[in-house]
Amino acid sequence: MSFTLLGLATTFAGCTCLYLASPHQRWRARPWPAVPARAAAALLWALSPLLMAQTLQPLAAAFCFATALMLALALLPYSGALLTVLRGAPDGPR
Numbered sequence: 001m002s003f004t005l006l007g008l009a010t011t012f013a014g015c016t017c018l019y020l021a022s023p024h025q026r027w028r029a030r031p032w033p034a035v036p037a038r039a040a041a042a043l044l045w046a047l048s049p050l051l052m053a054q055t056l057q058p059l060a061a062a063f064c065f066a067t068a069l070m071l072a073l074a075l076l077p078y079s080g081a082l083l084t085v086l087r088g089a090p091d092g093p094r
Helices: 004-021 034-052 060-088
Strands: none
Touching: 004 034, 004 060, 034 060
């Protein structure tokens, strides 16, 4: 597996840790503990550009990291809403 794909995977894993620590996340019944999840996200995000820089130039690695970060942080809340709809749970008062 290439270092770029490992870097992207760690970026998405860090975003997932941050999302699951949010009190408004919809994947689980209760959010993860905030401090350990945020620490894991920060560690994964620090590792990600370093992994990508093994095969990419540093500026390209930073760009890929930032783009993947924006994509994941935008899509995770929508995936939680989709899970809520698929489970048939009520979305709230209407």
